[in-house]
Amino acid sequence: MNVESIISDWCLAGAQALYGNEIAASHIQIQKTKKDFEGDYTLIVFPFVKLARKSPEAIGKEIGEYLLANVREVSAYNVIKGFLNIALTPEFWADRLNQALATPNYGIAEPNSGKTIMVEYSSPNTNKPLHLGHVRNNLLGNAVSKILKASGKKVYMVNLVNDRGIHICKSMIAWKLFGNGETPESTGKKGDHLVGDYYVRFDKEFRAQVKEMVASGMEEEEAKKKAPILLQAQDLLRKWEAKDVETINLWSTMNGWVYEGFEKTYNDLGITFDRTYYESQTYLLGKELVMKGLEAGVFFKKEDGSVWIDLTDDGLDQKLLLRGDGTSVYMTQDLGTAHQRFDEYTLDEHIYVVGNEQNYHFQVLRLVLKKLGFSWADSITHLSYGMVELPEGKMKSREGTVVDADELVDEMVSTARQMSEELGKLDGLTEQQAIDVNRMVGLGALKYFILKVDPKKTMMFDPKESIDFNGNTGPFIQYTHARIKSLLRKAKDAGTEAPSSINLSLCLSQKEIDLIKMLDLYPEVVSTAADQLSPAIIANYAYDMAKEFNQFYHDSPIIKEDNEEIRQMRLALSQQIALTIKSGMSLLGIEVPEKM
CATH class of the missing domain: 1.10.730.10 (Isoleucyl-tRNA Synthetase; Domain 1)
Incomplete structure (x- = not known):
């Protein structure tokens, strides 16, 4: 039992002896004594004034005298207005040390004695190596998981690898255009670094194409949509979703390079997971939920075939859930993985460790799941953390201006x-x-x-x-x-x-x-x-x-x-x-x- 609980029991017994059993445990408020005053813990006596019909100072003195006479662990007291400051004997603190010495794993609760919680962290994209921002994510997720376990919770530590989508297609198309068949072995580079180099190369080529198209008289926004290399990447994504063999093979190869690189970085940082999910294996689950929501009238379809949800009545906006060409977005797969996890595990809470730039995303995720009728939607927690900045400013992956984790x-x-x-x-x-x-x-x-x-x-x-x-x-x-x-x-x-x-x-x-x-x-x-x-x-x-x-x-x-x-x-x-x-x-x- 902690010290505040022990003192609460003493004070409750004293107050009831002095003023009757109408004094309830809810009247007892204990806090650590402020440094400017003598004592170890302080009882706030104002809650007793109405029942005792005495001044706060008189009540404090009476309870203090009771404790001094009846509790050998109390060595002294003093009353400052409505606050009773209580001093404890050296013997009391010596006994507290003995209790700590006699307790194996002191401070750590009984394993699996509390709620069951899943913590998702890391969640990297397979188009670049881990950088300083990922380091904060991984360290936070890992530490939070360990702390929750130490407090008695049953914890599942999971990773969701974003291994599909336009981001990896950008690296893939750049490698096809400029890679000349190079591999981690032929270059001596870690695989995640090699793939990241091509993500940067894509952005460089994309910018050059947009600049050239604008110089030819096209509006910049239109040029950004029609840049040939972007159209090629989008085509590659459609081929991937259509299970085109050549595209799938290249995707598997380049992701394999990245996974080997990630594993080394995780090992160096001491990061572990109980289970790793892959977006490529879960995004279809999200698509199924979207189609069911569409049939139920929760979602609506626009003329281009894209599927949306209207959240304007909830103070938000309309949110895209499925593109017109049938390809999914992050929200799609997050709906699917959330459903899968609550279906597979008996979770009391699901914590997503994700940067604060995704606050809106998780606000929408909870809301969409509630509208789909899932009662566990309120059990989703977003551990929103701040970004890591450098003295010279923010990092940008696509420009290659990041602090590499390795x-x-x-x-x-x-x-x-x-x-x-x-x-x-x-x-x-x-x-x-x-x-x-x-x-x-x-x-x-x-x-x-x-x-x-x-x-x-x-x-x-x-x-x-x-x-x-x-x-x-x-x-x-x-x-x-x-x-x-x-x-x-x-x-x-x-x-x-x-x-x-x-x-x-x-x-x-x-x-x-x-x-x-x-x-x-x-x-x-x-x-x-x-x-x-x-x-x-x-x-x-x-x-x-x-x-x-x-x-x-x-x-x-x-x-x-x-x-x-x-x-x-x-x-x-x-x-x-x-x-x-x-x-x-x-x-x-x-x-x-x-x-x-």
């Missing part, structure tokens, strides 16, 4: 090695240990810098700032963990190990109590992060913990403490902090080194 990972690991060597962090490590630490630090810096920002916010990514060993960074937290592990090893070599419990009668310092309070918050932090779908809550908790420990380490002797019981208590406290930092960072997909 190059970014390599750069981060290389920078980690350079900085670690300059600071002497690798002294005493073998070459393999140094390689492993550099990879942990480089990836930890990248992941932490992205995940410490609230998902809803647009963020500016600065690689140099992210890998600093000071401040709110992954390497700072990793180094703190390594420092504690080194401390524990030195203590063991000196014949002292961290005990499994501490003496409750020890006189704890205020700094030790503050650290125990932070540890005590971990289960609540995990729960809150799960409720808010925000890894940033875990990230910043881990930083605060590391910062507070380093101050404690600087001010208080641990191994050199003369009093054996205090020395053991501090070792136990340090060990639990290391375990909690490791646990929290693992929820972010970040490893922490034993040595550094």
Whole structure:
């Protein structure tokens, strides 16, 4: 039971003893005492005024005296207007530390004890390699899934690969026109990079054709619709949907190149999925739903044969669901995959991790599914996150001005090695240990810098700032963990190990109590992060913990403490902090080194 619940029970018992059973649990409001006041937790006494018919100050004093007389864990109280500030004994906090020490997987709920949730993330197109924007998506989706699992939810982590549509046809037609048969093997390039190069080449050729047509007297908008290379790509899409053998073979080959490239990037980032869906296998399900909706009068058909839904009465507009030539759009396949997933799994919620530029898309998706009669439509959640920007501005895939995920990972690991060597962090490590630490630090810096920002916010990514060993960074937290592990090893070599419990009668310092309070918050932090779908809550908790420990380490002797019981208590406290930092960072997909 968390501390707020414990104090709520005490205060409820006291209020009922003083003012009768008309006092209900709903009257009890507990919050952490503000830093400017003495105490640990605060009871808001205003809800009792009407029943007790006394002033807030008098009520606060009476409940405070009751707690002091009847609850041995309460050491003092003070009343400020309508607020009763309650102070707890050092023995209470020592017992809370013992409970943490005795709890395997402290802070982590019983597996599969809560709701069943599916989280879709990554969802790449097969016309380009993964870039920095995809990195934020993947890291968010992976961390949110881990945090939901840690809060007791049963979680399915899934990917939907957008492996069909006009985007891949653009890369395919560019390869047919300009590729001369080259392959990843013949060029030495990762397959996703090779295909991405042809997506950029398509855009370059398209722009050139439009410019030439405009120079010949055609309006720009018309030129954009009639550019020969675009018409060829559109024709290729129609051939694909018609199952033209040659087109399907080329599509399979080029997508195969991309999948191999994606797999390496996912492995490097530590990203996994329980299941991968492919749009090419699900878009027909969406078409079936659209046709049923058309027959039921939910949708309507325009003169060109395209199918739409009119959402103007809902404050939106008309939304295309099927093109006039019969080809589908993103909405089509999202309808199909949503139906398939809720049909296959007993889901309480489906979370889509997708950037905020798709807010309207998911608003429409929920609305269309509701109009089709699916009661589970309200169980769809869009985790809308902000874009990642660079100091020089936004990234554009079609122009090739993106930060490639593979190059970014390599750069981060290389920078980690350079900085670690300059600071002497690798002294005493073998070459393999140094390689492993550099990879942990480089990836930890990248992941932490992205995940410490609230998902809803647009963020500016600065690689140099992210890998600093000071401040709110992954390497700072990793180094703190390594420092504690080194401390524990030195203590063991000196014949002292961290005990499994501490003496409750020890006189704890205020700094030790503050650290125990932070540890005590971990289960609540995990729960809150799960409720808010925000890894940033875990990230910043881990930083605060590391910062507070380093101050404690600087001010208080641990191994050199003369009093054996205090020395053991501090070792136990340090060990639990290391375990909690490791646990929290693992929820972010970040490893922490034993040595550094």
